[in-house]
Amino acid sequence: MTEYKLAVDSSKKATELPLLRVCGTVQQNPHMRAFWASTISFFLAFLGWFALAPLGLEVATSMGTCENQIYPPTEFPTRPAYLKFKNLKSGLSYCQYGVLKEDGQMIDCKDVPADAATAEQKEKYRPQVLTKCVCTPGTECKSVIANAGVASVASTIFVRIALGTLLERFGPVNVQCGLMSFGAFWVAMAAAISAPWNYTLIRFFIGCAGATFVTNQFWCSLMFAPNVVGTANATAAGWGNLGGGVTQIFMMSVLFNPMVASGMEPNVAWRVSMVVPAIMFVLCAICMKLMCWDMPTARKYDPTVTGKTQKPSMWDYVEVLRDVRVVVMIFQYSACFGTELAMNNQLATHFRTYFQMDAGDASALAGAFGLMNLFAISSDICYKYFGFRGRIWAQFLALFFEAIFLFSFGNVDNSQPWYVALAVLVCFSLFVQMAEGTSYGIVPFMNRKQLAVVSALVGAGGNLGAVIAGFCFYKPIQDALLPFQVHAGYVMFWALLSPCYYWSETGGMFCGPAQSFEKGKTHSSESESYTESEATSENCM
Template identity: 80%
Template sequence: MADFKLAVDENNKATELPLLRICGTVQQNPHMRAFWGATFSFFLAFLGWFALAPLGLEVATSMGRCENQLYPVDTNPKRVAYLKYKNISTTDTYCQYGTVKDSEGTLTDCAEVPSDIANNATASAEEKLKYRPQVLAKCVCTTGTQCNGIIANAGVAAVASTIFVRIALGTLLERFGPVNVQSGLLTFGAIWVALAATIQVPWQYTIIRFFIGCAGATFVTNQFWCSLMFAPNVVGTANATAAGWGNLGGGVTQIFMISVLFNPMVSSGMEADTAWRVSMIIPAILFLICAAAMKLLCWDTPTAKRFDVAVTGKTKKPSMWDYVEVLKDVRVVVMIFQYSACFGTELAMNNQLATHFRTYFQLPAADASALAGAFGLMNLFARSLGGISSDLLFKYVGFRGRIWAQFLALFFEAIFLFCFGLVDNSQPWYVALAVLVCFSLFVQMAEGTSYGIVPFMNKQQLAVVSALVGAGGNLGAVIAGFCFYRPINDPLIPFQVHAGYVMFWALLTPLYYWREHGGMFHGPAVTEEKVEKSQAEEPAGPAADVAV
């Protein structure tokens, strides 16, 4: 047995997760190199994946697609987006004396200035204004505008592309191994993140966000790689921590792109149109540095530089039929959609929150990005908490504990998402933040509890299961974008409807049942002795630990 820096089992998988034990050569410490390689690469992928989200209004301004750019207020004073506009901080409205509606309740114009004010010689010029264009934001991009639609469509494109790439990774990981796949994804992503600086028109914005989204598939490698390196007693914690700290990039980018890059550049005298473009170059450079570091410093498995399918006990070559075989299992299908209800929700929030706080709560860019970033920053501990709770309940209650951890996390996620959808802009922003933090806690715990179960579902098809479940997360974001946030012309109802989607899949948790593990309400159908006997008859290899 090799002289590893970590304690390992008979299959050379680490039975501990000492986060700071990073010393030693790659032969001595492949486990923690893989852990940090998986974590940092996914973190940077998230940073670049959503880098354009907090810059959405700046990009829209550069493309000339704000409502007040397309329809100048002096020649189009009756645009609905203007008629219903209200400055939250000053309470000033565009229509100084109210609005006029037609018989169907549609806004048609501002109410006329009352005659006693119009004829009052002492009334100020501002008091005699029917319209107050000075109240409008620099870029009006509220719900129902073309600007808002462009941003929403690009957000859906950014998560849609990852579905296909994540599914493909089930086979690609088996053929090329985690290091090659992860390095390739970051290199490809770097090209498109850099090209974002050239955006001029909406179709370019959508296409570039689509291709940047391919970097989001790094999550599948993240989970597969950690599952190859860590033993069953800590695999839930390792998977949850690596993915959680990787997802942290989604929160950091909300703050990093605005407060660290864009705002300082503008303050130094750079034009806003140039500043956001220069800002996009930084993540691209970080992508390339990380890809090179992984290629040079990491191994795929504890004892081999490159992965071989025999490690998972698989005797057949990878094929597309593997996906069909895996999808025959209803438990895998439920997990795919439950992951769409947690990770898909996080992706949807990464796309929505910065713009929601800027347009609905009318907060400055830095403040809005900070609040949106708070959602993602919960990944610092929340997803790990989900993995730890799954492992802990597994230790004391058995596999039933993992299932209950999954259900409770999804259930409370739905509750707090619905509550967030009830917070309107008549309430202070910190009310929305308080609910958002609770909501974020359970979203990311649910992601952690999901990957406390995934490694146990099908030991020989671990790569395919990881790929399909990971793709399910992006599928959830696409469903949310197309079915909830894009078509519903209201700033709050989409969050409430989305909560119903999460609750539906949470209530299907009782469908999880394994003869050897039991289910949510039932114990195992076979004794421990029979399970051990059946395992002894299975192909030998490190992957035998994945499903026990």
């Protein structure tokens, strides 16, 4: 009999999560190896996935898509992006004497007054106040960056859905190594970006690495028992998502800025920076393949451990999607993880263009959003004190306050100090990460036999949310703040559908379980087991 380094139940799933207990061979400690492998691989995938986001203006400059590159101000002085431009550092506007409007549309700058005396006073247009790369809403530059951002999250939808079958056929280790190797190639290829079409294409393929999240959650669900699986899933996903915040700082402050400071041209520096995460991808894949198992008791995954006897098929997806509770969870996850993906794509550019911050400061503020993943919590505490009902309430409250703070962030304009935006952003981020954790505190209990498919569909829902946000909120609305406010309404709508969650054995938001259960009889899909006693109903709240 193998002596495990962690306490385990009858099916050899760990009943504890000692984060630093990593000693022992793979036979003795497959649980924590899987936990850290899934966390680190997802962290690196996130880092590479959004590595181009904080470098967006540098990439745009290299491609020649900045508004002032396509339309030089001396030749096209009345471009709307110029007419409404105000330099926040100097306080000077492009139009020295204000903007001339016709039917509510900006058409030109107002003429110079007759009493203007000096050469400076006689300037109708002031192109010198424009930033190096004008990339504000409504410009081609902003559209290119937005399209690439949507492409980077859209590709992951299809890969995540496919993983519902691939994980059952090939197991978590092989799937994760394959995704990291594929991602490494395309992250390295980012150094060759030269035009909008290949910028969008490369971001599309890099996005496939984002599917590592599904493996992350499925792998932890195989290794940890029900009493701790919510914490394991939330911690592995939350600390993996941390890569989305770290990359904002890492790519700019650790790689790009020091390279430029050492004398390297910016156009070269951002390209060299992209090679670093690619190398990290490859090293991670090699380590996982050599050091990890799929299951606590075997190197290769066996679908029968979840109680599934038939072979994986496309019909599994149809069966799962017939459950309205799964559909609600898919869209609730689109409202939290999808929001995080959208913010990872939007925030650095938002701070650099709307608040006109320099690259390092903008990346630090954008990184603060992702770094809150460090404090992501699960619903296991609520489950301990309030039963399964606590998990559902935790999910609702996390989404509810996420919507409140996202709407608040959308009301912070650039006339206010940057720390106001940061304070709201931190509160908003905490609830986003909390909602992600509470989502996957519920997922393992929704359809235990179809755990891989449910995990895949819900994970894909997160990317679907980012695509919806990109195409419906951030790209078409030519306003710096309104998209955040509309996005908050989307989150609130799905939060209010939490009462749809109800299972006879666990209960719902307002009702307890229809039947009481006590430990005894082992279910094939659960490591913690129950036997049904007399059918007694609990009253609804």
